[in-house]
Amino acid sequence: MFAIALILAQTAVSDAITVTATRTETRVADTPSSVVVLSKETIANSAAATTDDALRQVAGFTLFRRAGSRVANPTAQGVTLRGAGASGASRALVLDDGVPLNDPFGGWVYWGRVPRAGIERIEVLRGGASDLYGSSAMGGVIQFIRKKSPGLSVDVSAGSEATSTASAFLGGKYFTASADFFSTVGFVLVRPGERGLVDVAADSRHTTLDLTARRESAFVRGSYYREERDNGTPLQVNDTTTRQLAAGIDVGALTLRAYASDQDYFQTFSTVAGDRNSERLTIEQRVPSRGYGGNAQWTHVIANRHVLIAGTDLRSVRGVSDELRGTTRVIAGGQQRTAAAYIEDLFSISPTLTLTAGLRGDWWSDHSQLNPRLSLLWRSFSASAYTAFRAPTLNELYRGFRVGNINTLPNASLDAENMTGFEIGKRTNNARVTMFWTSISNTIANVTLNATTRQRQNLGRTWSRGLELDADWPLGPNARASIGYLFVDATVREGDLRGKRIPQVARNQVTAQLQWRTFGIQTRWSASQFDDDRNESPLRGYFVADAFASHPLKHGVDLTFAIENLFNEDVEVSATPVVTLGQPRAWRVGLRYAR
Secondary structure (H helix, E strand, O other): OOOHHHHOOOOOOOOOEEOOOOOOOEEHHHOOOEEEEEEHHHHHOOOOOOHHHHHOOOOOOEEOOOOOOOOOOHHHOOEEOOOOOOOOOOOOEEEEOOEEOEOOOOOOEOHHHOOHHHEEEEEEEEOOOHHHHOHHHOOEEEEEEEOOOOEEEEEEEEEHHHEEEEEEEEEOOOEEEEEEEEEEEEEEOEOHHHOOOOOOEEEEEEEEEEEEEEEOOEEEEEEEEEEEEEOOOOOOEEEEEEEEEEEEEEEOOEEEEEEEEEEEEEEEEEEEOOOOOOEEEEEEEEEEEEEEEEEEEEEEEEOOOEEEEEEEEEEEEEEEEEEEEOOEEEEEEEEEEEEEEEEEEEEEEEOOEEEEEEEEEEEEOOEEEEEEEEEEEEOOEEEEEEEEEEOOOHHHHHOOEEEOOEEEEOOOOOOOEEEEEEEEEEEOOOEEEEEEEEEEEOOEEEEEEEOOEEEEEEOOOEEEEEEEEEEEEEOOOOEEEEEEEEEEEEEEOOOOOOOOEOOOOOOEEEEEEEEEOOEEEEEEEEOOEEOOOOOOOEEOOEEEEEEEEEEEOOOOEEEEEEEEOOOOOOOEEEEOOOEEEOOOOEEEEEEEEEO
16 A cells, blocks of 8 residues: 555656545546546635535536535435436545445435535545446445544535534544534525425435544544425425444555444325315335445555455445335345456556556345456546446335426346446556447436336437546636536437437536635536436526635634525526525634644
């Protein structure tokens, strides 16, 4: 691990460190993969109140729908990269210092589980990574790297929509403690002209607590997360409680991680009358789930030319969907056990040429999957070819849900999605451009059966081809500018929906950020997209600008001000068929302390 920087090609592009691309410490400049790193300074100077909104600075990062985690139902918070997604399940793996954050039952992500004050940086790897990380990483990997050094950080704020936030980190020699609190009364989701008496503000609140004990190269972390939401009508609510224990140790070339989680999820669904003046409770749903797993990895340097990485992953998930529909009880669920082994060789052929070859095998139920990868890095040019996959989640197999008056059914016969991908890239001192092409067979999507019913189905083959650009320029000692761009043509290539665009994927996305001293502005533009598989429910494009500023007071305390959606743009989130909207203009004032 410690020798990677010595034997891989050296360039001047970046000195930032990432661990996601090769599962070991490698500079961004030394990996052929498309990697973006958000530093703690970048996160701190963002107007975003949540980590998923901060990640929207990365072109190609999207949740299933355009709404952020403050008001979106948790099951719509599956993350996708490069337009690979066609349903609410994540197509990217999210890690917290190597431990999976994806929901064990449904694959979505509770973004509030990692306190903002405790984040050192966030790393985003775009492109298939199943050769190292397995099923959840078909579209890429996002990893939260925690602060480990001693110190104290506190960030509190309050603002419009009765929003209040508090995040704190305390680090000592043998421990770190983090906490995060968020609460908002939210806003009414339905567009003003379509609202009725049942449309009320979608509010949310969460509390996160975790404590990590460290001793030399070992750690144990216990965490607790509680979230409650009202989902836009009086009868639609949900809440989640998650408890997790994780542990790890690094002994020379050997790295070990283990974790266990226990989660209880509750949600209600209703039918809303056509005039939206009344509603009727239809389903009460409880989803208890349990998960545990671990991994072991060994890294070895041979003759200062090869870095061998070998490891194994084990995981088991059990979950049940327990529904009460009037007086009828419906129970469905199951267990998934997964075992995997992988090996990778980073071969420094010359000071300017590096070859990476990897292979991973995954086994679950009566299925198996092999995923190879081959990458070349020559000076500032890179090329990669790989395969990747995603097994259906227990949620897709056994749990139905309702959005508006559209009911989506589970499907216990789903097959795994399989991806083939190619990409080439070029770097300069300040920019990186990557062209990519991916083909996915057995793509799982919410397929329309009739006007009020959809079902999760393997709709056939899809592809996503496009280009992404990331650039970053220093503008003097106190200023910096960056831009990200994604073009992706994501369409269905086989089956009844041939020629249709993949839902929830915009063809063009642009992000831009400017930071000057303690002032920062972030902008996002997205082209139009469709909310459904038949491309009959379009969602308009949008442009959003956020701004953040801070001013030093005394004794290390800063006064902060943030404003989101500065121009109060209407961001269309869904059309089911009623159009719902994303975050309107909102502001917060706060205090921040760090030492």
